[in-house]
Amino acid sequence: MAPLTPGKAFGMYCCGPTVYAPAHIGNFRTFLIQDVLRRVLESDGIEVCHVRNITDVDDKTIRRSQEQGRTLSDFTAIWTEKFHKDCRELNMLPPTIEPSAVAHIPLQIEMIAKLIEHGHAYVSSDGSVYFKVASDPHYGKFVDVSTLQTQTTNSAGEANSADEYTRDNVADFALWKARKPEDGPNFWQSPWGEGRPGWHIECSAMSTHYLGETFELHGGGVDLCFPHHENEIAQAECSCEHYGSFAQQWFHSAHLMVDGAKMSKSLGNLYTLDDLVNKGFAPMALRYVLISGHYRSQLNFTLKSLDDAASALAKIEKSVRKILAAAGMSEADFVAQEPDRQAPWGDFERAWKTLGNDLNVSGALGGIFGAVASLAKREMTPEEARTQLMGLTKILWALGLKLFTIKEKNSVPATSEAADVPAEIAAIGEQRWAAKIAKNWAESDRLRGELEQRGWKSLDRKDGYTLVKI
Numbered sequence: 001m002a003p004l005t006p007g008k009a010f011g012m013y014c015c016g017p018t019v020y021a022p023a024h025i026g027n028f029r030t031f032l033i034q035d036v037l038r039r040v041l042e043s044d045g046i047e048v049c050h051v052r053n054i055t056d057v058d059d060k061t062i063r064r065s066q067e068q069g070r071t072l073s074d075f076t077a078i079w080t081e082k083f084h085k086d087c088r089e090l091n092m093l094p095p096t097i098e099p100s101a102v103a104h105i106p107l108q109i110e111m112i113a114k115l116i117e118h119g120h121a122y123v124s125s126d127g128s129v130y131f132k133v134a135s136d137p138h139y140g141k142f143v144d145v146s147t148l149q150t151q152t153t154n155s156a157g158e159a160n161s162a163d164e165y166t167r168d169n170v171a172d173f174a175l176w177k178a179r180k181p182e183d184g185p186n187f188w189q190s191p192w193g194e195g196r197p198g199w200h201i202e203c204s205a206m207s208t209h210y211l212g213e214t215f216e217l218h219g220g221g222v223d224l225c226f227p228h229h230e231n232e233i234a235q236a237e238c239s240c241e242h243y244g245s246f247a248q249q250w251f252h253s254a255h256l257m258v259d260g261a262k263m264s265k266s267l268g269n270l271y272t273l274d275d276l277v278n279k280g281f282a283p284m285a286l287r288y289v290l291i292s293g294h295y296r297s298q299l300n301f302t303l304k305s306l307d308d309a310a311s312a313l314a315k316i317e318k319s320v321r322k323i324l325a326a327a328g329m330s331e332a333d334f335v336a337q338e339p340d341r342q343a344p345w346g347d348f349e350r351a352w353k354t355l356g357n358d359l360n361v362s363g364a365l366g367g368i369f370g371a372v373a374s375l376a377k378r379e380m381t382p383e384e385a386r387t388q389l390m391g392l393t394k395i396l397w398a399l400g401l402k403l404f405t406i407k408e409k410n411s412v413p414a415t416s417e418a419a420d421v422p423a424e425i426a427a428i429g430e431q432r433w434a435a436k437i438a439k440n441w442a443e444s445d446r447l448r449g450e451l452e453q454r455g456w457k458s459l460d461r462k463d464g465y466t467l468v469k470i
C-alpha cells in the first residue's frame with residue numbers, strides 16, 4: 001500500500017461510532033483492526049491521515065437525549081468522552097481528524113444541493129430530500145440492484161422512518177429528513193426547509209472534504225457494506241460526477257461472534273469494555289483477543305480467550321525479562337522505550353514480514369513468541385540484547401500491544417512461604433491456582449478438596465497464594 005500521490009499522506013476514512021451508549025466489543029474489533037492497519041503503515045514509513053467520524057445526530061441520539069432531559073450536544077459529549085476513554089485504555093491511536101456530523105451540517109447541505117443540481121436527488125412533498133438510485137448507473141458495488149427492496153432499515157438496524165410513499169422509488173434513500181415534531185429542538189435550516197441530514201451523507205461529505213474526491217482506503221465493519229457504504233459511494237461520486245473516484249480500496253472487517261452466537265442484548269452477550277474490566281479482565285488482554293483473528297474471518301470471542309490472552313502476554317514477558325537482564329535494562333526502561341523506525345528488526349523481521357502479509361496478526365504473534373523464546377536462551381552482549389529489544393518494541397508498537405501492563409491476572413503466584421511443603425502438595429497447589437485463574441471453578445474446588453484430604457489448605461491473595469498445614 002502506498003499514497004496515491006507521492007509525498008502526500010495515505011488517506012484512510014473509517015466510519016466512527018454513534019455516540020448514544022458505550023461502544024461494544026464488536027465495534028471495537030473493527031476499530032482495533034483499523035488501528036493495527038494504520039500502525040503497520042506508519043511502521044513502514046507511510047504517513048497516514050486517519051479520519052474517523054462521530055455520528056452525533058440520528059434517531060437514537062435524539063431519542064435518548066430527550067429521555068434523559070439533556071440537550072443533544074450535552075448528551076453526545078458524554079458518550080464521545082466515554083468512547084475516547086475506552087479507546088485510550090485499548091491503546092488506540094487517536095485519529096488524525098475526528099469530525100462530527102453536527103459540526104459539518106453546511107458541508108452536507110452543500111453536497112445534497114449538488115446532487116439535486118445534477119439530477120441525482122429530488123425534494124419530496126414533505127421537504128425531505130431523497131437520492132434517486134435509478135439515476136446512478138454505477139450503483140451496485142456491494143449489492144445486486146435487481147434485488148433492491150425498500151431500504152426499511154439503516155445499517156445500524158434502525159427502522160428507516162422515512163415515509164416511503166413520498167419517494168419516487170422504494171430503493172431511494174433519504175439525504176435530508178424534514179423536521180418532525182419528535183425531533184424537538186434538533187433541526188437545522190436548509191434550502192428545503194428545516195430538518196436534519198440522513199446518516200449516509202455525513203460520511204460522503206466529511207471523507208471527501210478532508211481527504212479529497214479520491215482517497216486511498218475506506219474502512220468499516222462488513223455489516224456497513226450495504227446500504228451505508230453503497231450509498232456513500234453513490235452520493236460522493238454523483239455529487240462530483242466522477243465515477244470510480246471515491247475510496248480506491250475497501251477494508252471491511254468480519255463480524256465478532258460471542259460464545260458462537262451473534263451478539264445481542266437479549267442473549268446477554270453484548271459486552272462493553274467496562275463489563276469485562278468489572279469481571280477482572282485487562283483492556284490489553286481484550287486488545288490482544290480482538291486483533292488476533294484475521295480481519296476477513298469471523299472471530300469467536302469467549303471469556304476464556306481473555307485469560308488465554310493474559311497468559312500469552314505473561315509468557316512473552318517471562319522471556320523478555322531474561323533478555324532485559326542480558327541488556328541491563330529494567331521493565332520500566334523497556335516500557336518507556338519509543339520505537340525507532342530506522343532501527344533494525346533483528347530477530348523480529350519474520351514477525352514483521354508476516355504482519356505485512358494481509359495483516360496476519362496471529363502469524364506475527366507466533367513470530368514474536370518464537371523470537372523471544374530463542375533470544376531468552378541466547379548468549380548476547382548487552383548491546384546485542386538492546387538491539388533485539390528495539391526490534392521487539394517496533395513490532396509491539398505495530399500491534400499496539402504493551403507488555404507489563406497486566407498486573408493482577410498474570411502475576412506469578414507466590415508458592416508456599418513454608419519451606420517444608422512436599423513437592424506433590426506444591427504441585428497440586430499450583431494446579432489449583434491455575435484452575436482458579438482460568439475460572440475453572442469445578443477443577444479448582446476438586447483440587448482444594450484434594451489438598452484438604454492431605455492436610456493442607458491454600459490461603460489465597462489477589463496476586464498469589466500460600467500453602468499452610470491444617
Ligand SMILES: [Zn+2]
Binds near residue numbers: 228
Ligand atoms: Zn460511514
